Amino acid sequence: MESTEFLVVGCGPAGGTAAREAARSGVSTVVLERDAVVGAKRVCAAGLRPGFCETFDLPRSIVHLDPPRLTLSTMRKTYAFTLGPAHTTTREELDGTISGFAQAEGADIRTSALFRSLERDRDGVVVEYADTKAGARKKIRAKSVFLAQGSTARLDDVDPAFRFPEWRDGIITCIQYRVYPKTPAIDAAYETLEMHYYRSPLSGETIIAWMFPKRDHLSIGLGMGPKINGAALRAELDWFLPRVQARLFPGVGYTVREEGNLLYGGQPRPGIASDRVMVGGTAAGLVDATTGEGIYEAAMTGRYAASAVHAGKRDVRDPAPAYERATKHAFYKRLRHRAKLMSFLERKPDRFDVLFRQLEGTPRFADLLQHDRNDYTRRQWLYLYAQAARFGLRAAFA
Numbered sequence: 001m002e003s004t005e006f007l008v009v010g011c012g013p014a015g016g017t018a019a020r021e022a023a024r025s026g027v028s029t030v031v032l033e034r035d036a037v038v039g040a041k042r043v044c045a046a047g048l049r050p051g052f053c054e055t056f057d058l059p060r061s062i063v064h065l066d067p068p069r070l071t072l073s074t075m076r077k078t079y080a081f082t083l084g085p086a087h088t089t090t091r092e093e094l095d096g097t098i099s100g101f102a103q104a105e106g107a108d109i110r111t112s113a114l115f116r117s118l119e120r121d122r123d124g125v126v127v128e129y130a131d132t133k134a135g136a137r138k139k140i141r142a143k144s145v146f147l148a149q150g151s152t153a154r155l156d157d158v159d160p161a162f163r164f165p166e167w168r169d170g171i172i173t174c175i176q177y178r179v180y181p182k183t184p185a186i187d188a189a190y191e192t193l194e195m196h197y198y199r200s201p202l203s204g205e206t207i208i209a210w211m212f213p214k215r216d217h218l219s220i221g222l223g224m225g226p227k228i229n230g231a232a233l234r235a236e237l238d239w240f241l242p243r244v245q246a247r248l249f250p251g252v253g254y255t256v257r258e259e260g261n262l263l264y265g266g267q268p269r270p271g272i273a274s275d276r277v278m279v280g281g282t283a284a285g286l287v288d289a290t291t292g293e294g295i296y297e298a299a300m301t302g303r304y305a306a307s308a309v310h311a312g313k314r315d316v317r318d319p320a321p322a323y324e325r326a327t328k329h330a331f332y333k334r335l336r337h338r339a340k341l342m343s344f345l346e347r348k349p350d351r352f353d354v355l356f357r358q359l360e361g362t363p364r365f366a367d368l369l370q371h372d373r374n375d376y377t378r379r380q381w382l383y384l385y386a387q388a389a390r391f392g393l394r395a396a397f398a
């Protein structure tokens with residue numbers, strides 16, 4: 001049977017970064033990617049946090065725009081903040097560039113390769129996949145495996161250690177239009193990332209919607225919790241889009257490319273490591289439930305997996321426990337807290353206004369929330385607790 005040291009499933013930011021960094025450190029790496037072209041089918045607003053390209057050694061050419069402003073809107077009001085600045089890109093470019101670098105480092109990226117199952121034997125982990133181009137089932141043995149299939153990851157049957165019945169409750173259905181205005185929108189459109197939080201007048205559900213500007217189009221989309229059919233979801237976006245148009249490209253004709261995808265917005269998966277198999281990125285549930293962001297977390301888990309595999313190679317150790325420690329330490333407290341905060345806000349939409357007003361009035365609070373909690377000093381923790389208490393009190397009366 002064919003064999004490799006490290007097998008990665010999925011070539012999104014998590015899988016691509018894992019492959020690139022593992023191959024760079026001399027680990028023989030194979031990636032199985034379901035799609036025929038890496039990144040081509042990913043639906044995403046593709047906003048990147050400040051410093052992303054530097055952190056992951058990616059060329060600035062993938063960046064479309066550097067919006068310095070973020071607005072958070074409710075039905076009542078728009079609250080404005082300055083940013084790092086953040087970046088926007090497209091997933092074709094982001095995922096395609098990372099996988100190109102992984103290939104250049106020696107990783108073997110196999111497209112049209114659909115992961116099916118895995119089992120352990122004495123010599124490692126045997127993964128079965130379908131080569132959908134050739135129409136054949138294939139097997140490959142790996143010393144360790146990184147599962148990074150994103151929000152469609154169904155892992156209950158893969159390994160009991162990854163079972164997580166609440167996974168389904170965290171799934172958010174999304175629709176996005178790539179809107180190409182015939183003439184450019186107003187300047188402010190290209191300088192702002194917009195997030196909107198409101199209760200839908202059509203369905204009564206809480207909606208998170210966005211407008212993220214790109215070089216040649218605007219990504220305008222929304223997500224909502226429950227499973228909903230395509231027509232109802234499209235109706236929600238068709239209600240939202242004219243409101244954005246009235247502000248940003250009034251009276252301008254446009255064409256639209258429609259995209260749909262699942263996003264995960266629940267709690268992180270409790271088990272993400274088991275006997276040489278690791279789970280990363282969105283498959284591990286690592287998405288900020290208040291914003292829908294998960295690219296940074298995904299790429300970071302790819303880095304942790306590659307680093308654990310490289311370290312494990314030296315002393316023939318299972319890399320999974322080290323990977324799990326690093327990932328949980330970096331992300332679990334913050335993301336668990338964000339998922340709880342989102343449920344708290346959704347219960348009474350007026351609470352969004354309470355939070356956004358406080359963030360707008362205390363830029364230091366807003367700024368600290370964009371940083372990793374592991375970097376906070378004691379003074380910053382005290383400040384954050386004081387702000388959280390203030391928010392809790394005000395929100396209780398909202």
Ligand SMILES: Cc1cc2nc3c(=O)[nH]c(=O)nc-3n(C[C@H](O)[C@H](O)[C@H](O)COP(=O)(O)OP(=O)(O)OC[C@H]3O[C@@H](n4cnc5c(N)ncnc54)[C@H](O)[C@@H]3O)c2cc1C
Pocket residue numbers: 009010011012013014015032033034035039042043044045046047048113114115116148149150151152174175176221261262263280281282283286287292293294295296298
């Ligand atoms: C509408 C929308 C907007 C978003 N906007 C943002 C944003 O602006 N900023 C941000 O940071 N995050 C955003 N996110 C979240 C972000 O897309 C994810 O957090 C991120 O893509 C996770 O990366 P990943 O590598 O874990 O998974 P993915 O990017 O989902 O990649 C998974 C890969 O695995 C492949 N795959 C799946 N199943 C199999 C299989 N069985 N076999 C082989 N391959 C398989 C898929 O084809 C895919 O290439 C958004 C998500 C959505 C849905």
